[in-house]
Amino acid sequence: MPPAPPDPSDTLGTTARPPRPWATARAGRLRWPALAYAAVCVALWPVPVLGLLHAESSAVVAAVAFLVGGVAGGAALRGGVPLRTVVAEHLALLVLPALLLTATLPWRPNCGIAQGAGLYALLVPPSLLLGVALGDALGAWAVRRPALWVVGVGLAVAAGGVAWDLGLHPQLFTYSHVFGGVLGPIYDEELAVRPGLWAAKAQTLLWATFLLFAARWKRGRGGSEPREAGRGGAGGRPALAVGALLVASYALAVPLGIQQSAAHLQRALSQRVDLGPLVLHLDPAAPPEEARRLADEALYRFGQVVGRLGIMPAEPVDVYLYPDADAKAALIGSRRTSVVPVWLPSPQVHMLADQVPASLGHELVHVVAREFGAPVLRASPAVGLVEGLAVALEPPDGRPAPAELVAAGRALGGDAGGLDADPAAVVARVMSPAGFWTARAGVAYTASGAFAAWLLDTRGPAPLREAYRTGDFRAAYGESLDALAAAWGRDLAGRPAQPEAVAVAAWLFRRPSLFEVRCPHHVPAHVRHARAGWEALDEGRDGAALAAFDAALAAEPLSAAAEAGRLQALARHGRRPAPLDLDRARAAADSLGDALSLRVLGDVLRLRGEPGAARATRAATDSLSVVDAVGRLLLRRRAGWSAPTLAAVLGAPPDSVAPRVEAAAPVAAALRWAQADRPARAWRLARAWDDDALLAGFDSAAAREGGAALDLLRAQLAYRAGATGAAERFAERAAVRFRAAGPQSLVAVAEDWAARARWRRGLPPRPRAG
Structure with missing residues (x-):
């Protein structure tokens, strides 16, 4: 069979040498890319969060697609396969990892599969096309060992992009040309799909187009491959035009949402409250009384932390307080997770305004601790100390102290995150990044918090600051981490388990981690509708609230939160609950039996004049936490x-x-x-x-x-x-x-x-x- 002729419609491609026969060539050039995708996806199968079709697995596949496109696609182009054919083949090959990640549904449910498929289609193809374009450009410039160049450029762009985005900008998202991007903190149950993600993927496609035109121009200027009629010399001007668009996209990265800046944040949160050591940045619509209340909370908690640690930040701390989760997600990529990017040049806190009473004291510990953290990172290499110190110094919230909870955890038995066996072993394990991030949050935070509080109380702040800086407990205390944890464990062994602590510990320590939860990053429709309804109620939009609660109850009739909101919206309209409301309230109370569902049942019964209202409300009282x-x-x-x-x-x-x-x-x-x-x-x-x-x-x-x-x-x-x-x-x-x-x-x-x-x-x- 004679070699296939060049495709005259492929104006950006090149054929430097005759390709092999089509069937054999296609099978050969696609075999190892298919095996690479399959091997990576099968390796992801047993890994929670990654073993299903969603944002995290899409980022992994995008990185592999970049490498596959650059190495295999580039080799095919250098072998004479037309560009259009290479692109079509490799785009079609992306169906394989999508199918393999969907195949995990029988043992790894994916409630957000539609969103996961959409993110896959958005994140992966641009990285693949950029890899193919890079492979084409390397061939045009006759670069030796192009595969190594693809790997090196990919690593440099991926690492450099993350360092530039997260290391120098106040944001929790990073959009990568190589691995697609990270949309926000892993703890956020609902991902922030911002408009900037679309702009960033368009920027990736601009880079791919620029490299293809640049390769065409190079060949037309007498590159390593023969110039053919209609194939060279016409890429210079298009490359310049696309290059100009790229420059403009980087200049406008903040307005486009690809990056964030402190100046842009401060324009969005334009109400400024200067407290000296702290500067609060609030929503301009926040009323004066709210601003005074937040300022009071911030100053009091800051003074407590500084006094306990014995150190003052060298410059004022910017505290960004967002009015709601949507605004926070749009600005920094985090919805409800409070964050303190200690690695940034200036100290700062980012959190929701309504979380200040509960969480600001915790976050301010991270800000002050950055003063004695490790160089560059400004945190501790011993990850458990980062959160443990914050838990140890956070203000009382009505729950038992961390030490009491850990002591109670030993009495629980069964599935208590390992605390029923040896709390000292838990502490030693959570000091490593892998040990901390794979443990249950309630166990890791509470155990490390109790240990850090014990170190502060028994040894003082100075050695703890040194251990925090270096992660070396022996150098700071003259004892190993294991010896210190064992001494702490012996102190705990003599502490009796308080009944109220046992009740709270049973709830806290048995909550699954992100790696155990079913359907991570999925918020059911009824939760979203109910949340919208409560927001409308708070804003006085009663009609919109009632519609949202009706939508929530249509999606989940047992939603006690939606039924409670519906009752309030009905009351504002002067309407009584309907028989259907009573049926739903009874079903929710029977199925859930928690305080909210029982309270709602009591409210419906009372508003309808039915018997049993007081009994249901008393049952709600009895079901509350002991604290x-x-x-x-x-x-x-x-x-x-x-x-x-x-x-x-x-x-x-x-x-x-x-x-x-x-x-x-x-x-x-x-x-x-x-x-x-x-x-x-x-x-x-x-x-x-x-x-x-x-x-x-x-x-x-x-x-x-x-x-x-x-x-x-x-x-x-x-x-x-x-x-x-x-x-x-x-x-x-x-x-x-x-x-x-x-x-x-x-x-x-x-x-x-x-x-x-x-x-x-x-x-x-x-x-x-x-």
Whole structure:
């Protein structure tokens, strides 16, 4: 059979020598690429997160496709195969890894397969085409050992892109010409598919086009391969035009969303609150009261961390506080995961504004610790210390201390993440990157936090700072990590397991890690609809909220969160729940049996005038966590509401409370005013609370716990209103009462509020937002 003639329609290709016969040549040139794809995909099969068709596996396949396109595609082009044929063959070959990654469905469910297939189609083909174009250019320039060049260029572009994007820019995403990209933190359950991803893939295709035109121009200028009619000399001007577009795309990388900059972030979060050591960047629509509250929280927690570690950051810390998850995802690629990119030149924190009370103290530890972290990385080589130190110093949140939780974990037995066997072994394991990231988050964070707190308490901050910097425990303490962990374990062995700690530990330590969870990065439709409904409710768009909740319940009739939101939206419209609402509430309570579903059932029964409402609400109270004393108080009060009172509470606009609600439900009314950033109004109500009336009908144990909870709420509301003296008194009384009767972990919360009130009285007037 004679050699196949060149394809005259292939204006960008080249045929330097006659190709082999088509059938034999095609089978030969596609055999090893197919085997490479198959080997990589089969190797991914047993790996959680990677062994299914989604973003992470697409990134791996994209890197392989770049290499396959550059090496095998380049060799085929140099052998005389037309460019159009090479591209078509290699694009068709991408079906193989897609099928192999889909074949894991029987043992690795992929609830987000449609999104995974879309990301595969978006991430992988551009990398393949860039590899083919690079192989063509290397052939045109007669580069020796082109395969090594493809590998070297690929590694340089991949590593350099990551270093440039993440090492010098405030972002958690990186879009790679070689491996497609990383869309955001692995902890985010919902990926951020930003418009910048499309722009970045277009930029990759521009690079491929530029290399193809450059190769054509080189051949036309007398390159290594013979010039043929219609094949050379016409690539120069198109290459220059495409090169100009590339330059423009890099100049506009921030507006296009390919990269992020501090200046762009600060324009988006343009409300600036300068606190001296901290600078808050807030949404311009954030009200002044919210800005003052966030500033107060930030200063107090920052002072605590600096005092405990004995070191002050050398420059002000930028704290970027995002109004919602969508805005945060659009700007930095992270939805709900709070991040502190310690490796960047300036100290900074990125988190949602509504997560500040719960998480800012933790994140500020990372900021301060960067001052004594390892060079360049500004964190610890011992990964467990990075998060362990932050857990050790984070403010009390109502849960038992980490050491109590670890001690309780030993008493659990069964699947407790290894804590039932040897906590010291867990600590030694999570100091390595692989050990930390593959462990359950509850186990890794809590165990390393308890260990770091023990080191601080028994050895002081100086050796801990040295161990953090180097990861070398022997040099810092004169003892190995194993010896220190064993000593810590012996201390824990003598600590009795507290009942409330056992209950929390059972929930915390048995939560699966990302590598154990079914369908990672998939958020069900009913969750998305319910979330949209609550956002609409908060904004006063009741009609849109009702439509969103109806959509959520159509997707999942047992969604208690959607049913609760629907009840509130109905109340704002003055409508009673329908029989279908009662059926759904009963089904959810029977199936789920958690506090929310039981509370919703009680609300529906009460609004419809059906019997059993108080019983369902009491069952919701009993199902709460043992440490949730405030939640039990609120549900016990709710059990006594009348239907009109419940309807009035649910039907109130987000920024107001009806007078009859203030009279019939004074605790709920005060909390609603506080949520609406009306602290003075909230405190005025709280000062008038009548404990005897509010606790009437409670048994003696519930009354004692409820009285302590009322004092804690009073302390918080008084503090928000600026009544720091009253806040200190009520917080100290709450601590005494919780110590006598109630969750012991709330003693630390009450004492923290008392200390905060004392701290506030020693400060100048609160800073102003600017």
